[in-house]
Amino acid sequence: MIIVNLLPALLIKNCQRHNQAVGALLALLLAFGVPNLVQGETATVDAAPLETMVSFPTRESFAEVVALNESRLAAEAAGVVRQWHADVGASVKAGDLLLSLDERDAELALSQAQAAKGAMKARVDLAESHLQRARDLSATGFVSKEALSLRQTELTVARADLASAQAQADLAARQLEKMQLLAPFDGVIIERHAQIGESLAAGALAFVLIDPLAVEVQGQLSADQMTSLQNARQIEAFTAGKTYPLTLLRVSPVAMLPSRTQSVRLGFKDPQRPVAGVTGQLRWQVNEPSLSTALLVRRDDALGVFVLQAQGDRWVARFVALKNAQEGRPAPAPELDPKTLVVFNGQQRLQDGQMLDRVNISTRPNQ
Numbered sequence: 001m002i003i004v005n006l007l008p009a010l011l012i013k014n015c016q017r018h019n020q021a022v023g024a025l026l027a028l029l030l031a032f033g034v035p036n037l038v039q040g041e042t043a044t045v046d047a048a049p050l051e052t053m054v055s056f057p058t059r060e061s062f063a064e065v066v067a068l069n070e071s072r073l074a075a076e077a078a079g080v081v082r083q084w085h086a087d088v089g090a091s092v093k094a095g096d097l098l099l100s101l102d103e104r105d106a107e108l109a110l111s112q113a114q115a116a117k118g119a120m121k122a123r124v125d126l127a128e129s130h131l132q133r134a135r136d137l138s139a140t141g142f143v144s145k146e147a148l149s150l151r152q153t154e155l156t157v158a159r160a161d162l163a164s165a166q167a168q169a170d171l172a173a174r175q176l177e178k179m180q181l182l183a184p185f186d187g188v189i190i191e192r193h194a195q196i197g198e199s200l201a202a203g204a205l206a207f208v209l210i211d212p213l214a215v216e217v218q219g220q221l222s223a224d225q226m227t228s229l230q231n232a233r234q235i236e237a238f239t240a241g242k243t244y245p246l247t248l249l250r251v252s253p254v255a256m257l258p259s260r261t262q263s264v265r266l267g268f269k270d271p272q273r274p275v276a277g278v279t280g281q282l283r284w285q286v287n288e289p290s291l292s293t294a295l296l297v298r299r300d301d302a303l304g305v306f307v308l309q310a311q312g313d314r315w316v317a318r319f320v321a322l323k324n325a326q327e328g329r330p331a332p333a334p335e336l337d338p339k340t341l342v343v344f345n346g347q348q349r350l351q352d353g354q355m356l357d358r359v360n361i362s363t364r365p366n367q
Contacts, residue, residue: 045346239280
């Protein structure tokens, strides 16, 4: 409202109509000032659409990058280490030779098994020949049925012995294969325990191999954090100064004691990813639009924001109380039209229902 002061004009008119004494008195009043008869103030505020004012809170928690494949490779058979072929830090491919054990005993056992199999094969051949001869003589009546049946039984036993000898030969060949330790997948050696000349027992740890590309992010979250993470707008990992977008993979249904947290696994969206073993922060945007504390004002017993309503060619300030709003914390955004104008500058001196002549409307980044 424009400041109005009518008294100076009235005094000038009185000076013209009255005698000099009255005029002098009026002039004296003008010299020392006269209070305003009608006085008001025009508030100037800045406002922007609600959709540009909301933000989404970010939460974070400790997380680490873990390898999906981290294998502790052990010797399958007992033996003396003849040579290791990969050391710590080496990249290997699936099937690459990592360790060789002394295979001489295994080679001798294989030779013995193959010789036994050869002997069984000869017995089978002989039994087949005897059976065929018995059949020929049986047709002419020179061999009884009992003798023919005996020859058939001999062949069956010989064939069973041959199968057993074959199995022994295969077992000896497999034992020879165990004298070499091969990489089960593409990866990097991070530990080597085998030493040349060392006698290893079956099952003794020789190498630790990890797959550096097959990695996931693992975190431990409380029930409240887990709920917000499952409904998050955006999830990312921050480690070593870099940010990596993530996607939620699995949530453990079991809470771990005594922390009562649940394990969560997340996968990387992009091919670029950190190596296994690094730690960092798991960050996510909560899918709950909120307003900055700088926008909040208190009127009576409520915290809220001022919005603008058009009334002709002027604006009216309206106070909107926000449920569950707390001092010093972002407040849940009101369920209003996204285009509703929210006052972000000058709201502290406004009152509900106040008429405004001057409003600066702008579009600004979300806070």
